Amino acid sequence: MTRHRLRVLIVSASLAVSFGAATATAHADANAVPDYEVKLDFLASAIDGSGVPTSAVRSAFGLSATASTRSYEYFDTGSRALKGQGWSVRLRHKSGKDLELNYKKRFDVTNGNVDAALSTANSAGFDSSDTNYDAQVDWGYAQQELSFSNDKSSSASTYSGTTLPGESTARGLLVSNIPGKLDDWTSKNWGTDRLSESAAHGPVTTKVYSGSWQGTAPSIEVLTVPAASGSGTQTVIEFSFTVDTRSEASNLRSQAISIADGKGWLYHGDILKTDLILDRL
Numbered sequence: 001m002t003r004h005r006l007r008v009l010i011v012s013a014s015l016a017v018s019f020g021a022a023t024a025t026a027h028a029d030a031n032a033v034p035d036y037e038v039k040l041d042f043l044a045s046a047i048d049g050s051g052v053p054t055s056a057v058r059s060a061f062g063l064s065a066t067a068s069t070r071s072y073e074y075f076d077t078g079s080r081a082l083k084g085q086g087w088s089v090r091l092r093h094k095s096g097k098d099l100e101l102n103y104k105k106r107f108d109v110t111n112g113n114v115d116a117a118l119s120t121a122n123s124a125g126f127d128s129s130d131t132n133y134d135a136q137v138d139w140g141y142a143q144q145e146l147s148f149s150n151d152k153s154s155s156a157s158t159y160s161g162t163t164l165p166g167e168s169t170a171r172g173l174l175v176s177n178i179p180g181k182l183d184d185w186t187s188k189n190w191g192t193d194r195l196s197e198s199a200a201h202g203p204v205t206t207k208v209y210s211g212s213w214q215g216t217a218p219s220i221e222v223l224t225v226p227a228a229s230g231s232g233t234q235t236v237i238e239f240s241f242t243v244d245t246r247s248e249a250s251n252l253r254s255q256a257i258s259i260a261d262g263k264g265w266l267y268h269g270d271i272l273k274t275d276l277i278l279d280r281l
Contacts, residue, residue, distance in 0.1 A: 029127040031118040034135035034146065035242055036249035040256060041141070041267040042220070042237040051235070053209050053220050060259050061218050061239070063211035070094040071162035073202025074277055075174060081194045087182055088274050089195065091170050093162045101152040101174055103182050109137065109144035114246065117146040125181060132179060136242075139249055140270035141257070150179045167200045201281045214252055216241040223273070226280045236271055 046057050053063055072092035076082045082089060086107065092100040105126065109117045114137055126133060126148045133148040154173055164170060175195045182191035206223035218241040227234045239256070243249050260266035 029129040031122050032128050032135035034137045035244050036137045036139055037242045038249055038253045039138055039140050039240045041271045042239055042265045043267050046237050046265040051222050062213040063209045067207035067209050069162050071164055071203045071205040073200045075198040077198050093164050095162050098153040099156045101177050103150040103179050105148045107146040109146055142270050152177045164203050201278045225276050
């Protein structure tokens with residue numbers, strides 16, 4: 001091969017590589033844009049003897065004294081295979097509504113670096129192009145977590161109140177509606193196999209007090225789970241609201257913490273309801 005011919009081949013190969021890289025870059029999908037749910041846990045001093053948020057709490061956050069009711073349960077294997085891969089699967093029934101099927105993939109947010117978590121999620125296939133999943137950052141007292149939720153529904157016409165289907169029926173419903181990302185997460189039909197061998201954790205039935213505060217729609221959810229000791233119960237009181245942007249979440253979270261802490265209602269930590277239900281029910 002002549003020197004001239006060799007140089008032409010090298011230049012052509014370089015152009016091909018450059019063009020391929022440019023094409024890959026041009027078609028790379030951007031990171032997802034999450035909304036933000038602020039979640040703060042309150043102490044028992046925030047509710048009265050009947051489990052209703054006190055009048056002072058309701059006044060501070062514009063909450064109603066009348067509650068709506070919901071029941072829900074999670075499904076996982078005995079070894080927590082779904083949780084181990086960052087997935088949770090929940091079936092929920094709000095009074096008067098259809099059954100809600102929720103499949104959620106979670107990503108850790110380290111040192112408040114949401115953008116890094118979004119990039120990690122992008123590399124796992126969760127990006128701005130996937131309209132089947134809603135991206136959200138849970139922002140608690142001490143930690144943040146990024147999640148992507150796929151929500152589906154099923155008729156609850158045969159279930160009164162907040163009643164849930166029996167375990168076998170519920171599991172079959174969740175398996176038949178499983179989204180592709182979960183189903184083929186580590187291998188073909190991995191999610192279906194794990195859900196098929198899963199058990200229900202729950203249900204729990206909770207009271208939710210909703211309202212209006214600072215342009216948001218806050219709520220306090222009150223639920224009871226068995227205590228960690230195995231004797232007695234633990235009541236969880238979770239205050240939450242959702243906003244569109246990080247800056248708005250930061251501002252209103254600071255305000256909510258200031259109000260709750262000043263009144264002696266704030267728990268200085270994060271209580272993960274999903275883990276409590278999986279571990280204790």
